[in-house]
Amino acid sequence: MADFTFSDAERDAIAAAVTAAEATTDGEIVTIVARQSDAYHDVALHYAVAAMLAVTALAVIAPGWLTPLDDGWEHEPSIPATLFALLIAQTIAFLAVRVLLAWRPLRLALTPTATKARRVRRRALEAFRVGTERRTAGHEGVLLYLSLDEHRAEIVADAAVHARVAPERWGQAMATLVEQIRAGRTADGLVGAVAAIGAVLAQVLPKTDDNPNELPDRVIEL
Template identity: 45%
Template structure:
């Protein structure tokens, strides 16, 4: 997802930002945050439910044979039952066909992402960022001053998760501006440039509240993590 040169530049930007603060910046670049397996199922089920309406739309009718003179009531009832059964079987087959076809088509990754509800994508990206915040130990810095910058390329979404000490003094609006600018770079196909700028801005924000101490150890790796 990144070239070696871009990886070095991002790591250098993070190191330079952290030199001005006791805070820690950790960047993760993911290809995609979820497979969204429920999306093909939802669209397939919706298409299948439309099958009876499609039959009516195209003029499919249930009727008994036109010549019923001399038929008994039992014969007429059997004919109607046969016609109704045939129509029901046809509807079921059409539903199965629509479910399978739509499910396979929507399962194609670009279409799957496009048809997934924005709210679900936002929730999955946020959930993945929070999971990585703890899995990568960003919450374990001495001063609780870690900040995770999580980028999900397929969704063009960014989540910034700050530890308790940072969250207590930095307003959400400051992070929102960092996220918005990074998303712009993603849409332009420039994730590396976006991360470099985001690291510098995070360093500016952290430096105002958490100046570097006498030792200022580097508690988290400066290398960007790539999740394919």
């Protein structure tokens, strides 16, 4: 995925959506957009080790290809020579896969979907704990976290919101976000998702007279 940045107008639109949503609720909405949630270097290492094991398995199934070059005499290859050939083959396989997967798009494409989902969720929770959780007097913060490279988003709610809102109620916000991103309108997706989150919050935590703005309205870009 090409480098992505919001324009100033898009940042202003997202911030305005947060301000408008918070005008109807005591809840606070934080938006974070990350390029990616993990480097997945461990995934590349796992593939490289798997390549080594595949070479070993092939040597067991068809050991002939490891036989040193024939010197014209009929004899069984020595065990040290065979093991050395296997070591060389394993090393080549390991390094070849590591070099290939140093290219981030390929590494990301080969990362299992479940792994990406777990890493995005973990990063969203980390961001929530640092910038949103218990940062409001009533524990009423909601984080909308978008990870661009993984094409995944998470909504994480503080205690007062979580107690009142079942996870499936965020479905409209997620659907709006995904639909707009697929159409190439990431900022519009965030604006729509924020509005949907605000609508839910307005039902469970309606606006009261004394409720200051405790969290930033601007989109945070990581």
